[in-house]
Amino acid sequence: MNPKFQRLALLAGPETVDALSHTKVIVFGLGGVGSWCAEALIRSGIGHLKIVDSDTVCVTNINRQIQATPETIGQFKAEVLKKRLKEIAPEAEIAGYNTVFSRETAGGFGLEEADYVIDAIDSLTHKLDLIEYACARGKRLFSSMGMAQKLDPTRLKTGDIWETEGCPLARLVRSGLRKRGLALHFTAVYSPERLPLSEAESVCGSGKCLCPARPDASAEWCSSKKVINGSAVTVTAAAGMILAGLVIQDVYGHG
Numbered sequence: 001m002n003p004k005f006q007r008l009a010l011l012a013g014p015e016t017v018d019a020l021s022h023t024k025v026i027v028f029g030l031g032g033v034g035s036w037c038a039e040a041l042i043r044s045g046i047g048h049l050k051i052v053d054s055d056t057v058c059v060t061n062i063n064r065q066i067q068a069t070p071e072t073i074g075q076f077k078a079e080v081l082k083k084r085l086k087e088i089a090p091e092a093e094i095a096g097y098n099t100v101f102s103r104e105t106a107g108g109f110g111l112e113e114a115d116y117v118i119d120a121i122d123s124l125t126h127k128l129d130l131i132e133y134a135c136a137r138g139k140r141l142f143s144s145m146g147m148a149q150k151l152d153p154t155r156l157k158t159g160d161i162w163e164t165e166g167c168p169l170a171r172l173v174r175s176g177l178r179k180r181g182l183a184l185h186f187t188a189v190y191s192p193e194r195l196p197l198s199e200a201e202s203v204c205g206s207g208k209c210l211c212p213a214r215p216d217a218s219a220e221w222c223s224s225k226k227v228i229n230g231s232a233v234t235v236t237a238a239a240g241m242i243l244a245g246l247v248i249q250d251v252y253g254h255g
Helices: 003-012 014-021 034-043 077-088 124-136 168-179 233-253
Strands: 024-028 048-052 093-097 116-119 140-144 157-160 187-190
Touching: 003 014, 014 233, 024 034, 034 048, 034 077, 034 233, 048 077, 077 093, 116 124, 116 233, 124 140, 124 168, 140 233, 168 187, 187 233
Parallel strands: 024 048, 024 116, 048 093, 116 140, 140 187
Antiparallel strands: 157 187
16 A cells, blocks of 8 residues: 555555545546645545646636646646646546536546546536536536635535525526436535625736736636636635545445
């Protein structure tokens, strides 16, 4: 057994650590939630990980995304995070994709081979596309709902998507599933907390945008958003840790 995971073995047993080393996970969305989830998975001994995000690092990401530093601004999130994760676990098989999940790209990630699918996507349409695609293939899916406009990580909850309450994004996901005629069931991480909007004005997506020029114009998302909401690492990282924890607990429970 790899000595890096001895403390986990003392907790969950060497059988679980061995099972984690053979587990295949794919994380879609490497923002304030997905980036922390990916790192937690690698630090927990996941042996096969794919990470997917079309965006590049912006200075405004530094407050909550693990791969975002002043030195990585302008670089693709998936590439920067893959490098970091390989430094932690060079023995792990890690693949990064600088693209977005959509109906058109769905077949390019080898999702069918994954044991677990993590949804940390912000875009509602792409989120629904992933949920539909993964569930249609019987994949174990854990999905993050909205983590913006929240400051209290102790209010985070998990539950079936149809049992979530108080989360605007979860409500939109449920509505989107109904419009598609889908009664799918999967575990969502969500919070009913919603702080009022701050009077501070975001310049993202405007002529005064703080983001650097993208190497690929299709990776720019800010201008397409109706509202840029505030977010805190204490909440987004906690949600990412919960998502990783759901994977680890499920592997442990099947050991």
